Amino acid sequence: MAQKLDDSTRDEHLAPLMRAGWEMVEGRDAIKKTFVFGDFTEAFAFMTGTALWAEKWDHHPEWSNVYKTVEVTLTTHDVGGLSELDIKLASKMDNLA
Amino acid sequence: MAQKLDDSTRDEHLAPLMRAGWEMVEGRDAIKKTFVFGDFTEAFAFMTGTALWAEKWDHHPEWSNVYKTVEVTLTTHDVGGLSELDIKLASKMDNLA
Numbered sequence: 001m002a003q004k005l006d007d008s009t010r011d012e013h014l015a016p017l018m019r020a021g022w023e024m025v026e027g028r029d030a031i032k033k034t035f036v037f038g039d040f041t042e043a044f045a046f047m048t049g050t051a052l053w054a055e056k057w058d059h060h061p062e063w064s065n066v067y068k069t070v071e072v073t074l075t076t077h078d079v080g081g082l083s084e085l086d087i088k089l090a091s092k093m094d095n096l097a
Numbered sequence: 098m099a100q101k102l103d104d105s106t107r108d109e110h111l112a113p114l115m116r117a118g119w120e121m122v123e124g125r126d127a128i129k130k131t132f133v134f135g136d137f138t139e140a141f142a143f144m145t146g147t148a149l150w151a152e153k154w155d156h157h158p159e160w161s162n163v164y165k166t167v168e169v170t171l172t173t174h175d176v177g178g179l180s181e182l183d184i185k186l187a188s189k190m191d192n193l194a
Contacts, residue, residue, distance in 0.1 A: 040157050044148045051141045060137050064161035 002059070002076050002083035013087045020094050025073055029081030031090060035070045035097050043068045049096040050089075059085040061093075099156070099173050099180035110184045117191050122170055126178030128187060132167045132194050140165045146193040147186075156182040158190075 005013055014022075014031070022031045037043040043065055054060045062073040074090055076083035102110055111119075111128070119128045134140040140162055151157045159170040171187055173180035 040148075041152055044145075044152075048141075048145065051137075055137060055141075060164050062161070062163045064159070066159045067157050 002079055002085045004076070004079040005082050005084065005087075010082075013084070014082075017087065017090050017094075022090055025075075028075060030073050030075035031082065031086060032071065032073045033090070033093075035072065035093070037068045037070070037097075039068050043070050046070060046093075046097055050093055053092050054089065057085060057089065059089055061089065099176055099182045101173070101176040102179045102181065102184075107179075110181070111179075114184065114187050114191075119187055122172075125172060127170050127172035128179065128183060129168065129170045130187070130190075132169065132190070134165045134167070134194075136165050140167050143167060143190075143194055147190050150189050151186065154182060154186065156186055158186065
């Protein structure tokens with residue numbers, strides 16, 4: 001079961017993601033990032049790679065795609081905010097992208 | 098090159114899609130539909146199938162996914178509105194879903 005990030009480790013977890021282009025979503029305990037690829041095929045390949053990990057970890061992004069752009073929001077509905085699963089999935093997406 | 102649907106054939110093309118749950122997007126010459134599946138795997142399988150046709154036809158949806166739900170908007174940017182490509186892709190998505 002995922003646990004909400006606690007105050008003591010939160011910044012430590014989030015800082016590297018913020019440096020990599022993730023931002024807090026206004027009004028939600030969630031992070032977002034916009035990935036831009038060369039074309040649709042590259043964007044969708046990224047989504048496919050992400051989907052396999054998301055399903056494996058049973059933790060899924062909220063995301064949208066328009067041609068070569070993928071906008072991602074991550075949060076953990078079960079805990080009402082960010083958990084380590086979001087940190088893990090965000091890092092994985094950065095590696096895949 | 099895609100051509101904008103002309104007034105004479107527009108209703109004929111759109112009527113079957115409206116019956117299948119597609120709606121006009123307010124303020125845009127575009128259609129939208131929300132597809133709901135059993136789980137994420139089914140939703141993403143639908144997206145993958147659609148992606149292959151979209152790339153083959155070089156005509157891509159605007160879409161978002163949250164777990165088992167996929168929201169789709171179709172329009173043809175090159176012509177500034179709906180074209181036969183949107184009709185074709187909408188029908189294909191209904192078949193895949």
